[in-house]
Amino acid sequence: MHQERAVQTRRQILESAAILFDQNGYAGTSVKDVADHVGMTKGAVYFHYPSKEALTVAVVQAHYDRWPRLLEAVQAEGLGPMDTLVELLDRTAMTFRDDAVVQGGARLMMEQPLVEGSLPQPYVGWVDLIELLLTQAMDAGELREGVSPTAAAHTLVAAFFGTQHISARLDLRVDLVKRWEEARDLLSYALRA
Ligand SMILES: CCC[C@@H]1OCC(CO)=C1C(=O)O
Numbered sequence: 001m002h003q004e005r006a007v008q009t010r011r012q013i014l015e016s017a018a019i020l021f022d023q024n025g026y027a028g029t030s031v032k033d034v035a036d037h038v039g040m041t042k043g044a045v046y047f048h049y050p051s052k053e054a055l056t057v058a059v060v061q062a063h064y065d066r067w068p069r070l071l072e073a074v075q076a077e078g079l080g081p082m083d084t085l086v087e088l089l090d091r092t093a094m095t096f097r098d099d100a101v102v103q104g105g106a107r108l109m110m111e112q113p114l115v116e117g118s119l120p121q122p123y124v125g126w127v128d129l130i131e132l133l134l135t136q137a138m139d140a141g142e143l144r145e146g147v148s149p150t151a152a153a154h155t156l157v158a159a160f161f162g163t164q165h166i167s168a169r170l171d172l173r174v175d176l177v178k179r180w181e182e183a184r185d186l187l188s189y190a191l192r193a
Contacts (some may be wrong), residue, residue, distance in 0.1 A: 010048050012038050017049075018059045018104025022040070026056065026111045053117030056108055058118050063105025066095060081136035082143070082192060086184060088133075089160060093180035096164045097173045106164070126157045133152055134191075144193050159183045 016038040020029040031052050035042045049055040074088045095102050108115060109122045134149035141148070163183050167176040 006056070009044075010159065012039070013045055013048055013055070014059055014062055015100055016040075017055045018062075018101040020057060020102065021056070021104040022107045025107060026115050029073065031055065051097045051117075053115070056115055057102060057117045060108050062101045063109075064120065064125060066099065066102060067092070067129070069124070070095065080142060081133055081140050085130065085133040086188070089156070089184065090177070091159070091178065093177050096168075097176045103173070104167075105122065106168075123157050123161065124159075125157075127153045130156050142193055144191055146189060156187065159187060 006087070012059050013034065015107035017029070017034045020037055024033075029052075030046055032042050034055065037046045038045070043057075048151075049058060055167065070091055071088055073085055074091065077084075080088060083085070112119050131149050132145060134147075134152050137143045138147075140150055141147070143152075157179055160180065160183070163179050164173065167173045167179050
């Protein structure tokens, strides 16, 4: 019971931190702000996360931890490789629209130069994963002749990042899924055999 309580508390702290980092940025958020938002003392927050940097690294890690789980859920549907990739990115767009931890992590990654604490290199995980899925699509005859999985992975990550960034700035990501569907449908003409 105690362990479960601690897990729940850590999740609530991360969620509050992510919300505040997304709203006010890294420099504009203090551990005290997070404690007030989650309804705990600063000391209680420090018990779980010993510094603002530890909190920052944890939010970003929780952001990236979403994607392998999302991939597993999509792969369980047994779609072909190209449809798996399309479904994965569609659900990633929904996650960027709906998930405060993903949104807070994305803002922190934008502010990486200002952040003490070591953060992962952005984008490269997605390029590798999408390149793998497009290579599987090529092997299955689902990728247009002559399209390089590596080049297409760079383009898809850039298109997704730009789409979610513009939607975030102009519309708080409310229209993100629709904007992503526009980009995805256009890119499908270039990618599908
Ligand atoms: C899938 C596009 C890349 C993704 O979009 C926001 C962001 C945060 O840095 C990303 C990343 O680092 O992978």
